Amino acid sequence: MSTVTGVPGATPKYTKKDFESDQDVRWCPGCGDYAILSAVQKSMPDLGIPKEDIVFISGIGCSSRFPYYMNTYGFHTIHGRAPALATGLKLARPELKVFVVTGDGDGLSIGGNHLLHVLRRNVDVTILLFNNRIYGLTKGQYSPTSELGKVTKSTPMGSADRPLSPCVFALAAGATYVARTVDRSIAHMEETLKRASRHKGAAFVEILQNCNVYNDLAWNVLYATRPTGPPPPCSPSSGRPSIRSRSAPCSARKARRRTREFSSSRSRRPSRIAAPVTSRSSCCQVRPGRSDSALPARITGFIVTESILPALPRRAGLVFSWPT
Amino acid sequence: MIISHLGDLKTGGILIVNTAAFDQRNLEKAGYPKDEKGLPKNPLTDPGLAEKYRLYQVDIGAMTKKSLEDLPLNAKEKERCKNFFALGLVSWIYTRPLDPTLDAIKKRFAKNPTFVEANIRVLKAGHAFGETAEMFSEHYGIEPAEMAPGLYRSMTGNRALAWGLLAAAERTNIPIVFGAYPITPASSILEELALHKRWRVRTFQAEDEIAAVTSAIGASFGGALGVTASSGPGIALKGEGIGLAVMAELPLVVFDIQRGGPSTGLPTKTEQADLMQALYGRNSESPIVVIAPCTPGDCFYIAYEAVRIAIKYMVPVMVLSDGYLANGSEPWLIPDVKTLPDIDVAFRSEKEGFAPYLRDPATLARPWVRPGTPGLEHRIGGIEKQDGTGNISYEPDNHDHMVRTRAEKVRRVAQEIPATVVNGPESGDVLVVGWGGTYGAITAAVEEAQMEGKAVASAHIRHLNPLPPDLGQILRQYRRVLVPEINSGQLVRVLRAEYLVDAVGFNRVRGMPLASQEILEAIHQLLEAKS
Numbered sequence: 001m002s003t004v005t006g007v008p009g010a011t012p013k014y015t016k017k018d019f020e021s022d023q024d025v026r027w028c029p030g031c032g033d034y035a036i037l038s039a040v041q042k043s044m045p046d047l048g049i050p051k052e053d054i055v056f057i058s059g060i061g062c063s064s065r066f067p068y069y070m071n072t073y074g075f076h077t078i079h080g081r082a083p084a085l086a087t088g089l090k091l092a093r094p095e096l097k098v099f100v101v102t103g104d105g106d107g108l109s110i111g112g113n114h115l116l117h118v119l120r121r122n123v124d125v126t127i128l129l130f131n132n133r134i135y136g137l138t139k140g141q142y143s144p145t146s147e148l149g150k151v152t153k154s155t156p157m158g159s160a161d162r163p164l165s166p167c168v169f170a171l172a173a174g175a176t177y178v179a180r181t182v183d184r185s186i187a188h189m190e191e192t193l194k195r196a197s198r199h200k201g202a203a204f205v206e207i208l209q210n211c212n213v214y215n216d217l218a219w220n221v222l223y224a225t226r227p228t229g230p231p232p233p234c235s236p237s238s239g240r241p242s243i244r245s246r247s248a249p250c251s252a253r254k255a256r257r258r259t260r261e262f263s264s265s266r267s268r269r270p271s272r273i274a275a276p277v278t279s280r281s282s283c284c285q286v287r288p289g290r291s292d293s294a295l296p297a298r299i300t301g302f303i304v305t306e307s308i309l310p311a312l313p314r315r316a317g318l319v320f321s322w323p324t
Numbered sequence: 325m326i327i328s329h330l331g332d333l334k335t336g337g338i339l340i341v342n343t344a345a346f347d348q349r350n351l352e353k354a355g356y357p358k359d360e361k362g363l364p365k366n367p368l369t370d371p372g373l374a375e376k377y378r379l380y381q382v383d384i385g386a387m388t389k390k391s392l393e394d395l396p397l398n399a400k401e402k403e404r405c406k407n408f409f410a411l412g413l414v415s416w417i418y419t420r421p422l423d424p425t426l427d428a429i430k431k432r433f434a435k436n437p438t439f440v441e442a443n444i445r446v447l448k449a450g451h452a453f454g455e456t457a458e459m460f461s462e463h464y465g466i467e468p469a470e471m472a473p474g475l476y477r478s479m480t481g482n483r484a485l486a487w488g489l490l491a492a493a494e495r496t497n498i499p500i501v502f503g504a505y506p507i508t509p510a511s512s513i514l515e516e517l518a519l520h521k522r523w524r525v526r527t528f529q530a531e532d533e534i535a536a537v538t539s540a541i542g543a544s545f546g547g548a549l550g551v552t553a554s555s556g557p558g559i560a561l562k563g564e565g566i567g568l569a570v571m572a573e574l575p576l577v578v579f580d581i582q583r584g585g586p587s588t589g590l591p592t593k594t595e596q597a598d599l600m601q602a603l604y605g606r607n608s609e610s611p612i613v614v615i616a617p618c619t620p621g622d623c624f625y626i627a628y629e630a631v632r633i634a635i636k637y638m639v640p641v642m643v644l645s646d647g648y649l650a651n652g653s654e655p656w657l658i659p660d661v662k663t664l665p666d667i668d669v670a671f672r673s674e675k676e677g678f679a680p681y682l683r684d685p686a687t688l689a690r691p692w693v694r695p696g697t698p699g700l701e702h703r704i705g706g707i708e709k710q711d712g713t714g715n716i717s718y719e720p721d722n723h724d725h726m727v728r729t730r731a732e733k734v735r736r737v738a739q740e741i742p743a744t745v746v747n748g749p750e751s752g753d754v755l756v757v758g759w760g761g762t763y764g765a766i767t768a769a770v771e772e773a774q775m776e777g778k779a780v781a782s783a784h785i786r787h788l789n790p791l792p793p794d795l796g797q798i799l800r801q802y803r804r805v806l807v808p809e810i811n812s813g814q815l816v817r818v819l820r821a822e823y824l825v826d827a828v829g830f831n832r833v834r835g836m837p838l839a840s841q842e843i844l845e846a847i848h849q850l851l852e853a854k855s
Contacts, residue, residue: 021703023715052698057542067703068716073695075545076705077538078568084535088542088550089695091501091526096546096695117531 014045021071032183032209033062036130037069039189044072046194049097055089056099057082059111062137062211063103063130080111083118086125094124097197104131108144108164119173122201128193129166129206134215152214170204177203182219183210191230334841339377340413341368342406344385380459384409384450391449392442401439405446412450419465422451472657479656481620481649482509485579486516488627489551493524495628496635496667500525501543502551503536508591509647510553510581533558537565537578544574545704547671547694549631553579556598557588559605559642566640567606570730571706573681573690575634577627582646582760584835593835594648596760597811599818602642603789609727611734613637614789616644618763621656623649626786632667633737638689644788646810648761648837675699680714688733738790744798748774748781751801754850756782757827759815761837762808768840773847780847788815796823804850806830808843 019041027033044054054072058064060079067074077085082100089098100118107115107129118125134152135141141154145166149158170178177199181192189207196203208219333339351364359365373379388406395402408429415422426444433439454460493500502525504514518527526548530536533554540550554562559580569576582598584590602614613633617626623645630641672678672691680702681690693700702714710717711726746755747770754773758766763784770782783798785791799805799819805827807816816829830846832838 050698052701053696055695056703067705070703071701073701074703074705075542075572076703076707077541078564078706081534081538081565084530084538085542085545087530087535088501088503088528088539088544089546091503091528091539092499092543092546092548092550093695113531114535117535 011048011050014051016041016045018051019044019071021069023068025069026065027062028213030212031062032132032211033066033130035183035186036128036189036207036209037066039186040066040128040193041070042186043190043193043197047097047197053095054097054099056101057086057089058101059103059106060137061103061106061130061135062132063101063128063209064106066101066128080106080109081114082106083111083114083123083125083127087118087121087123090123090125098125099197100125100127102127102129103136103143104129104133104145104166105135105143108166108169112144112169115169116173119170119175119202119204122174122176124201126193126197126199126203127205129204130209131166131206132209132211132215133163133218134211136211136214140214146215166206167204170206175204176201178206179204180206180208182208185229187230332839333377335376337377338380338417339373340380340382340410342384342410343368343381344383382413382453382459387449387453388446391445395438395442395445397438397442402442405442408443408447409450409453412447412452413454414450415447416451416454417460417463419463422447471655474657476655476657478653479621479624480512480651480653481617481623481645482512482581482651483516484617484620484623484656485553485627485643485645486513486520488624489517489577489631490520490523490525491624491661491664492628492631492667493549494661495664496549496631496669498524498669499548500551500631501528501540501548502526502553503528503530503539503543504553505530505533505536505558507533507555507558509583509650510555510558510579512650513553513579513581533561534565537562537576538568540576541565541569541572541574544569544576545572545695547692549575549577549635551577551579551631553581555581555583555591556585556601559598559601563606566612566642567608567610568706569640570606570610570612571708572704573638573730573733574640575631575638575692576640577630577634578640578642579627580642580644581650582644584833590835592647594646594761594837595810595833595835596644596646596762597814597833598644599759599788599811599814602644603818609731611731611789613639613641613734613737614644615641615787616760616785617649618760618784618786620649620652620654622786624656624659628664632665633740635667635669635692636689636740637687637733637737638692639733639737644760646761652761671697672700673697678702679712680704681709681712683711683729686739687736688729735790738787738793741787741790741792744783744785744792744794746781746783746798747771749779750781752779752781753803754778754780754806754847755799755802755804756780756806756808756843756847757785757799757815757819758782758808759785759788760810762810762843765838765840765843766808769843769847772840772844778847778851780851785815788818791818791822795819796825799823799825799827804828804853806846806850808838808846810834810836810838 025034051072056067056070056072056074058067058076059082064076067076075085082102086098086100089096102111131145133143133145135143140152142150142152142159144164146159146163148162151158167178167180177196179192179196181189192205196205210216210219346366346368348364351366356364356367367373368381384406385403388409389402392402392405411425425447429443430440433443489500502517506514514527514529517525528539530539537552540552544550566578580598580602582596584593584595585597615626615630617623626643630643634641672693678700683690704714707716708718708723708726709715710722711729747767756766756770766782770780773780805825807819807827808830809815811831811833813829813831816827819825819827828850830843
């Protein structure tokens with residue numbers, strides 16, 4: 001199933017099972033984290049390094065229960081501080097393969113500062129941010145990625161905050177690798193994780209995750225158009241984005257109108273509203289006519305943008321990495 | 325000058341004033357009150373001044389100018405030399421040799437021979453003035469201090485802390501990862517360590533205080549020794565992080581260079597009011613080891629000891645220094661590093677029978693495992709865990725057991741504490757107990773009381789948690805216990821609670837070190853007080 005890269009004969013050939021710990025997995029039935037765990041475990045053998053050199057560091061949240069279910073070294077730390085601990089660990093042991101597992105609350109609320117700096121410093125870690133647009137562990141408060149107007153236990157009259165986009169945040173921090181995947185496609189996650197792990201420097205991966213108890217179907221728009229397979233390979237070398245467009249035409253005006261409705265402060269339970277479908281693309285695509293200097297990146301995968309990414313066009317799906 | 329500092333001079337003390345500075349313009353600037361004519365009142369004309377102090381009015385300004393008449397310096401430069409006149413004069417009063425000062429002048433102003441010539445002339449002029457002007461009825465000699473033979477260097481407290489870490493890193497052979505955020509008065513530790521890349525220390529200026537402590541903890545998790553340093557406000561921020569180190573039972577060293585508080589407080593002034601924060605500044609029962617140096621040079625040994633205890637007991641250790649020790653200096657005898665105690669570092673590699681929270685029978689420390697060790701993969705975290713296995717556990721009896729075990733582990737550090745040194749009779753009327761930077765003032769006060777024939781002794785505590793095992797017994801040998809502190813009474817409360825002894829505090833929170841005179845007064849008062 002997975003091949004071993006690296007020095008032949010030096011590293012044992014691992015399977016997914018080697019990375020399953022002996023602990024009962026305690027996430028809610030139907031939680032998207034099960035799929036993520038499976039995808040991560042499947043992607044581990046591809047690293048081609050001894051199991052004992054892998055460390056998972058997490059903060060606090062449902063996402064951050066992750067290390068207990070991985071049969072590697074792990075440290076479940078304090079809310080928001082995992083990137084700082086990971087930085088200290090890399091200072092002591094630069095040769096270890098370090099993953100940071102965080103969530104939209106842990107990473108962008110209390111941990112925003114540390115996330116900013118670990119990306120700015122380009123510390124050689126792989127950051128997995130499970131974005132479910134809610135605080136799940138504490139039972140349903142809104143998070144920095146919750147939509148404007150979101151009704152939750154702590155915002156009964158609708159949130160007055162505009163959401164933050166994790167990918168835009170990472171880009172602004174100067175991240176050298178930004179990717180996005182979704183819990184509904186294990187194949188897509190697996191491939192994305194493998195590529196992110198190979199990156200030298202800080203790799204940021206946002207994983208759109210469904211919390212079926214406190215924010216079910218928050219990513220509803222995506223499940224209609226989710227990728228059915230792994231992202232296609234990208235043409236390397238030149239650094240110029242490759243253009244292969246097979247997307248169906250999408251009405252920009254219609255999308256904009258729906259976006260306005262979507263983000264009105266009077267909205268209730270936006271996940272039930274037919275949110276605008278912003279892209280039917282399932283392949284590599286780049287905005288035509290845009291010069292390379294704006295995005296000196298190699299397109300390597302696929303994400304879907306929504307109205308919460310005002311800076312990026314509503315049609316394009318992008319995963320990008322910078323040469324380091 | 326007179327307005328702000330005269331209170332520091334004891335009655336009958338020597339007060340030398342440069343009359344040239346007491347002109348009308350300066351008096352106005354200094355804010356002296358005006359008389360009926362609208363002229364500021366010259367304090368030198370107050371007869372009370374000469375009655376209270378030995379007042380010497382010297383026109384230092386004019387004499388400095390006169391001695392530099394023929395030199396090619398402008399008026400401002402000539403005036404700047406006047407401090408050397410004062411130094412020369414004081415050198416004569418205390419019969420100090422001029423040679424060290426002359427050497428220093430030649431070295432310091434080597435690039436400018438005119439300055440060298442000028443300063444030397446003025447220094448000698450001041451010295452000669454003391455000798456020839458028949459103003460001074462007394463002058464003093466100072467006996468050489470009794471100091472152990474060896475090579476000395478001037479050492480400040482913060483540099484000593486840094487060097488103590490370097491010495492410990494050399495002895496352990498594991499790197500020290502020092503994560504810190506700049507804060508007065510701790511920044512110079514980061515700056516000093518950053519210079520020493522070739523020794524086994526990696527410095528990291530973190531983005532904030534919490535990142536500083538958590539990066540140190542991450543490093544300790546990785547098998548290095550994590551160290552962080554800050555002052556009161558930063559330690560407050562690090563509370564949750566230190567608590568994680570308590571739960572994860574990882575070695576961590578935290579330097580708290582105390583300063584005036586609360587909040588931003590007085591960043592450049594000294595205080596020792598963080599003892600309670602060190603003992604209790606984390607949620608729940610979160611005991612850590614707390615130790616405190618007593619002089620700038622002692623900081624070296626305290627830092628070394630902090631590393632040794634942190635590793636041996638797998639526990640956070642907080643060092644309580646203060647701004648006075650950090651920036652103050654003293655001659656420091658360079659130790660023979662071979663005489664420093666051993667620091668054993670044993671990373672676990674044996675797979676058989678391994679569990680993350682197995683305990684050493686003597687220290688209760690859990691094994692230290694370096695990630696990267698095959699077969700020992702495990703997960704730790706801040707959630708309560710079952711003793712031994714390390715699996716998450718909410719079981720009621722287990723939690724009670726773990727709370728007691730963590731407390732007992734800290735208590736076991738008492739076996740590292742040497743016998744308490746008492747300066748004075750083994751029993752008597754008053755025992756003065758102090759900690760931290762008050763060592764010098766307390767010792768001076770107690771020795772003066774002893775010379776007066778009083779049955780007074782002093783004991784200075786370097787280990788604040790756990791306390792020295794013999795301390796209770798020692799306290800009970802004296803009729804009263806006095807605890808001078810630069811806070812509102814923190815160690816005194818600990819002693820009262822721990823030993824049920826009626827200890828009394830002497831507390832001044834002025835942002836200044838305590839003066840030996842005020843401690844002596846407090847001793848007298850306590851001696852006279854009805855029990």
